[in-house]
Structure formats: C-alpha cells, structure tokens
Amino acid sequence: MEMDKKAFRKQMLDRMKELSKPEYEQLSYEIARSLYSSPLWLQAKTIGITVSKPPEADTWQIIRKAWEDGKRVAVPKCIPQAKQMVFRELKSFMELESVYYGLWEPSPEKTEEVLSEEIETLIVPGLAYMKNGFRLGVGGGYYDRFLEQYKGRTVSLAFELQVINGFPVENHDKPVEMIITDQRVWASGNA
Numbered sequence: 230m231e232m233d234k235k236a237f238r239k240q241m242l243d244r245m246k247e248l249s250k251p252e253y254e255q256l257s258y259e260i261a262r263s264l265y266s267s268p269l270w271l272q273a274k275t276i277g278i279t280v281s282k283p284p285e286a287d288t289w290q291i292i293r294k295a296w297e298d299g300k301r302v303a304v305p306k307c308i309p310q311a312k313q314m315v316f317r318e319l320k321s322f323m324e325l326e327s328v329y330y331g332l333w334e335p336s337p338e339k340t341e342e343v344l345s346e347e348i349e350t351l352i353v354p355g356l357a358y359m360k361n362g363f364r365l366g367v368g369g370g371y372y373d374r375f376l377e378q379y380k381g382r383t384v385s386l387a388f389e390l391q392v393i394n395g396f397p398v399e400n401h402d403k404p405v406e407m408i409i410t411d412q413r414v415w416a417s418g419n420a
C-alpha cells in the first residue's frame with residue numbers, strides 16, 4: 230500500500246511537470262479566477278494557504294489577491310517532530326524562509342501565529358483528487374492530522390489532470406468540500 234502510494238505520487242508529479250510554462254500559468258490563472266468567484270473565498274476574511282512550489286498550481290498570485298482584497302493570509306509552518314503544522318500570518322513574501330524541500334515557510338521571528346479556529350477557509354494542497362473530495366497529499370500526513378480538529382471550510386485547487394477515478398483511501402483521510410480546477414468545480418457534498 231505505501232509503495233503503491235509512493236509510485237502513484239511520483240506518477241502524478243511527472244504528469245503535472247508535463248505542463249509547459251504557458252499552460253501552467255494559464256491554468257493556474259483560471260483556477261485562481263474561479264476561486265475568486267466562490268463563496269468560500271468571498272466570505273472568508275482569513276484564509277489558510279500553502280506557498281506553492283511548481284508543479285503545484287500557483288498560489289503566489291492568490292496570496293497577492295488576498296492581500297489586495299484585505300484578507301488575512303495564514304501560511305503553514307511544519308513541526309516535523311510532531312508531524313504538525315502551525316499557521317502564521319503572512320503580510321509580505323519577505324517574511325518567508327526556505328526550510329526544506331525548497332518549500333517556503335513563514336519565519337517565526339517575523340510572523341504571528343494564527344489559530345486554527347481563526348481560519349475560515351483552508352486551501353488544502355494535494356497531488357491527486359477524487360470527485361468526491363478525497364485527496365492524496367505529498368505524504369507527511371500534515372493535512373490529514375490538521376483536518377481532524379479544523380472546523381472551517383475546505384477547498385482544494387488542482388489542475389483537471391489531477392482529478393482521477395480512484396486511488397487508495399485510508400481511514401484517516403478527510404475529504405475536502407470542494408475542488409476547483411481549471412475546467413470545473415467539483416463539490417463533494419461532504420461538508
């Protein structure tokens with residue numbers, strides 16, 4: 230099972246990497262525009278969001294737009310020993326530091342913690358999704374653990390090619406309410 234997942238993650242990443250830069254930019258832009266018209270975006274004053282690393286759909290432009298719209302942006306910092314995440318308020322990209330795997334995280338010296346209950350809409354990252362909202366993440370279990378106690382709304386952003394028919398789901402997997410792709414919005418009805 231774990232080996233299956235590992236090979237499957239690599240396969241998904243390889244498929245995402247096949248997007249050309251213009252495709253990546255255009256599809257990311259379409260996903261972002263679709264998000265901006267969603268109540269999950271419009272109604273949230275505080276959003277939780279990761280800082281994307283290609284080939285993940287771009288979130289830098291979404292963070293910028295959130296600031297323009299006067300939203301509070303909370304970005305995760307991982308605590309690897311505990312496999313937990315703490316969200317911290319990002320007011321400038323210059324508050325980011327590169328910790329591992331080329332991921333950008335908020336610097337604890339430059340940012341303040343945002344509590345889970347303050348996040349109204351959480352944008353949940355993943356590599357692959359099923360139409361019913363189940364997702365396969367990068368494998369730390371950080372989001373599955375966070376979602377156990379998180380009470381707000383959830384949405385994932387994905388290229389349509391990441392939405393597939395089936396993959397192994399485990400007991401601890403928590404579906405997202407909605408998946409926004411470059412082509413459509415998949416609502417899970419699982420809220």
Ligand SMILES: Nc1nc2c(c(=O)[nH]1)N(C=O)[C@@H](CNc1ccc(C(=O)N[C@@H](CCC(=O)O)C(=O)O)cc1)CN2
Binds near residue numbers: 309371
């Ligand atoms: N852009 C972005 N930021 C993100 C995530 C993401 O998916 N995308 N995350 C989404 O969760 C968190 C970071 N996730 C991580 C997941 C695993 C490992 C890690 O240490 N992996 C180990 C193997 C762990 C395992 O297989 O159980 C390794 O590769 O050695 C690190 C960070 C928070 N930030």
Ligand SMILES: Nc1ncnc2c1ncn2[C@@H]1O[C@H](COP(=O)(O)OP(=O)(O)OP(=O)(O)O)[C@@H](O)[C@H]1O
Binds near residue numbers: 399
């Ligand atoms: N709620 C949880 N409690 C304890 N362990 C968990 C929980 N969620 C996940 N795990 C463990 O974390 C590891 C990674 O989980 P999994 O492969 O499901 O992550 P994932 O699908 O990539 O999701 P995520 O985006 O959360 O990392 C597994 O060893 C799993 O057993």
